Amino acid sequence: MHDFEVVSNREIADGIFSLVISAPKLASALKPGQFVNIAVPGDASSLLRVPLSFYRADAEAGTVELWYAVVGDDTRRLSQMGPGSTSNLLGPGGRGWMVPEGTRKALLVAGGIGVPPVLCLAGMLAEQGVDVDVCLGFGTASKVVGVDEFRALGATVNVCTDDGSLGTHGFCTDPAAELLGEGGYDYVASCGPAVMMKKVAAAAAEAGVYCEVSLERMMSCGFGACNTCNVETVDGMKGACMCGPVFDASKVVVF
Ligand SMILES: Cc1cc2nc3c(=O)[nH]c(=O)nc-3n(C[C@H](O)[C@H](O)[C@H](O)COP(=O)(O)OP(=O)(O)OC[C@H]3O[C@@H](n4cnc5c(N)ncnc54)[C@H](O)[C@@H]3O)c2cc1C
Ligand code: FES
Structure with a gap:
């Protein structure tokens, strides 16, 4: 679990926001394709976190930038978190891109x-x-x-x-x-x-x-405990939150 503070949170396209957070340990740990699971404050009845991939992490500055679309209550409340707001997140989550060596x-x-x-x-x-x-x-x-x-x-x-x-x-x-x-x-x-x-x-x-x-399935727990995020693969059901979100496409049965 990482505490974070919002550095900036601004609309970059219609309904799409760039969120920059300060979370130094997270910024050093994230690998491309992994995700974070954010607790968005402001509604005690909302128990689920919001899983988001990240765009870039700056280990020196200790910041992480995420882009998200406002689609429902949690992302709407997220868009209202101004600079200086604080919360916590789980991450880095999942398995990121595994680019084969020698790719040109x-x-x-x-x-x-x-x-x-x-x-x-x-x-x-x-x-x-x-x-x-x-x-x-x-x-x-x-x-x-x-x-x-x-x-x-x-x-x-x-x-x-x-x-x-x-x-x-x-x-x-x-x-x-x-x-x-x-x-x-x-x-x-x-x-x-x-x-x-x-x-x-x-x-x-x-x-x-x-x-x-990268199969961004709907998720509940985000750490392998609930089966919400199952992906049918040739090797059986795999949870996107632990075995993904990035999968070898040739193994995926249902996208
Ligand atoms: C690993 C992962 C990475 C993600 N990365 C990003 C990202 O970088 N940027 C971003 O904007 N979103 C991303 N998402 C999706 C994001 O988590 C959801 O849009 C968000 O949780 C919706 O929360 P809400 O309460 O605002 O909306 P809700 O009220 O929960 O949902 C609003 C609508 O969006 C649909 N929805 C919710 N979650 C998903 C989903 N995972 N896939 C398809 N439809 C969904 C619902 O069915 C509903 O129609 C990611 C999801 C996962 C699992
Ligand atoms: S979200 Fe709970 S097992 Fe993946």
């Missing part, structure tokens, strides 16, 4: 609020000198996040929106499949809606490229 060119595919763990991964790959192409999908332009951050890391970014208000009109799985068809990749990673990850996994399998997906 990666394709990353993220949809909506699936961007943060993929952007975090892109940062790690950039540090390792891996060539990164990115396909991002959003409902509409006002919900777009992460494009500048991916580009700042040197990635080539393809943006798609469902309504055509920014970038290519359509789903980001189409350019992703085209890029995979051109070849040259040795690693694919994806986070976003289940249907998107399923398509990405199928395209990667067809191209013969190793693929990981």
